[in-house]
Amino acid sequence: MSERLFDEGAAVGQDAEVAAGDAPAAGDRGPAGDAGGAPLGQADAPLAARLRPASLDEVVGQATLVGQGAPLRAAVEADRLTSAILWGPPGTGKTTLAHVIAEATSSAFVAVSAVTAGVKDLRAAVEAARQRRAHTERGTVLFVDEIHRFSAAQQDALLPAVEDGSVVLIGATTQNPMVEVNAPLLSRSLLYRLDALGDSDVAVLVDRAVTDQRGLPGTTVTDEAAQALVAAADGDARAALTALEAAAAIAGDRAVTAADVSAALARPRLRYDRAGDAHYDQASAFIKSLRGSDPDAGVYWLVRMLAAGEDPKFLARRMVILAGEDIGLADPQALPVATAAFAALERVGLPEARYNLAQAAIYLALAPKSNAVTQALAAADTAVERLGNADVPHHLRDTHYRGAAALGHDGPVGSDSANAPTPQAAYAYPHDDPRGWVAQRYLPEGLEPGDIWQPRGRGAELTLQAWRDSRPCTPGDEP
Structure with missing residues (x-):
């Protein structure tokens, strides 16, 4: 001892x-x-x-x-x-x-x-x-x-x-x-x-509570009430015994019924901690359900977290992020839908904004998916790290100040000086072309068109990809 x-x-x-x-x-x-x-x-x-x-x-x-x-x-x-x-x-x-x-x-x-x-x-x-x-x-x-x-x-x-x-x-x-x-x-x-107790373990505790002299000897619990206690406890021994004690107080001298358990509980217990594992696990399940195109799971996890007290703005923010990260241009309406749900939440508040959040979750789940935007950002990050301070092509440089042309910005420069800039192609204004675009280089040396944005060919990306591929991107590629 x-x-x-x-x-x-x-x-x-x-x-x-x-x-x-x-x-x-x-x-x-x-x-x-x-x-x-x-x-x-x-x-x-x-x-x-x-x-x-x-x-x-x-x-x-x-x-x-x-x-x-x-x-x-x-x-x-x-x-x-x-x-x-x-x-x-x-x-x-x-x-x-x-x-x-x-x-x-x-x-x-x-x-x-x-x-x-x-x-x-x-x-x-x-x-x-x-x-x-x-x-x-x-x-x-x-x-x-x-x-x-x-x-x-x-x-x-x-x-x-x-x-x-x-x-x-x-x-x-x-x-x-x-x-x-x-x-x-x-x-x-x-x-x-330590794992949450199994249903059979909680049932043992409920039985012990009404048979052990330290518990509630003489109290009778119906089978339905015992099942309700086990279900409501969700593996938490203390929760089961606390609910039983409250239900027994309601029942008085008669047997504890399922109705007594419901009255004692008032509402289901949800295991959740907004700063702990339950928060991160369920948020992960919510996002992965939307990414996986499962509207039922998406709405379930949304409602479960709201019922447990999660900040609805956290969920709305996650949907705005997902619209760009996992849908992108496969459905350009995904981002407006997500941001509209966020705005509705701010203007209306809960509980009414649940409709808007659920609507957005279903839309995002059913939208075609593409991570091309995510991959484009990653490719651009890699290119920036690899190329460092790559020069801006002369024809794209700022020309708003006096003397820009003499530096070779926005057009050919003629000079007999040995230090004069090398003649450069002039910037072509796309709106002057009836097609609305011109074939000229926009990337620095070391990158080629298609190195950054690589569409997945889903949803609206098909149309955008076809338009991009139908036109040349650099001088000399025109038919």
């Missing part, structure tokens, strides 16, 4: 020390839920808190981590922990595993929240860990909940202690640690990914 320093609402320096011999009995163990909580057994604690597992055998799901022979289970049972990052969606058991580790390890266990702790608190915790090891030869497991909320400086403050073994760091995060955790800290930690 470990020494535990758990007062998750307080800073490290304020945490109360619980000696190993004074640890609570099994029915009264540690705070519950990934957000912390009151000890199990307290009647007024949330249901998720009262049902928090006290051992690995009580953990539901995550068999690849805590099943028999799994790596994390082996490390906990052998009390040979190494620094680790627990990464997963809310309600998948990250903090639960931390508290199970607290019960199992012989080391001191210190828990802090990245929401409230500062660099000063972390340094105090690290110094206490070093003193503990020096005087008692006991190690320290430092659990940091929501470690992604720590700044780079705060994470850097942990690095020396992790590196020299003063603490074993257990960090919990809902965000991608490859992005949110400093690379040096991540390289010194094992990464354990």
Whole structure:
């Protein structure tokens, strides 16, 4: 049994020390839920808190981590922990595993929240860990909940202690640690990914809640209500138990029904974080659906992100970008449609502008696709890098000032001077030609027509490509 320093609402320096011999009995163990909580057994604690597992055998799901022979289970049972990052969606058991580790390890266990702790608190915790090891030869497991909320400086403050073994760091995060955790800290930690619970796992928890004496003993839940809870939880254990507790309060002495669950939920839960993986994953799915010409998927992801609270201007901007990047001149109307939807959003606002956003999404999905504009930009970037300060052809240079002609701009120059410019062809004004174009060179030396814009031959590009190919582009090519 470990020494535990758990007062998750307080800073490290304020945490109360619980000696190993004074640890609570099994029915009264540690705070519950990934957000912390009151000890199990307290009647007024949330249901998720009262049902928090006290051992690995009580953990539901995550068999690849805590099943028999799994790596994390082996490390906990052998009390040979190494620094680790627990990464997963809310309600998948990250903090639960931390508290199970607290019960199992012989080391001191210190828990802090990245929401409230500062660099000063972390340094105090690290110094206490070093003193503990020096005087008692006991190690320290430092659990940091929501470690992604720590700044780079705060994470850097942990690095020396992790590196020299003063603490074993257990960090919990809902965000991608490859992005949110400093690379040096991540390289010194094992990464354990926790998946959203399966429907069968959530069903086990719902059943446990109404049969375990710590839960809601005596409460009856209809099969339809249990199915509704499982569906609404979307793999989040805490969400399922919170909804069950609210539904049971609505039902009172009668059985909990699906209608009670619906009333408790009010609206579906959508797992989303406008700065996290869900945001980027769903935005990626939205754009790839439009690029892939699937209007159904495009509207689905649009509506799902709006329902989860995404900024509609973000979605409108993405459609404006896609109109140029993935459609371009294959459908020249794509950009006006996208920008019109953006303008409608700014003038009308939600919810009415959903019509305009959906209309644009469907149009863009069904428009012919071409990345010729994207490739033209890439080719031009390469040409600029390769050619550097290539000279502007003389006949294209500015002629608005006195003396431009003497420099060879816009026409032949005659001079007996050895330093006089080489005679150049005069600029031909396209509108003076009945065809509206003339065959003259517009590119610098080192580039030829067709090197930059290479149409894909789709949609309106066919017409534009045919027109370009029907005329010569340089002097001497005329029939």
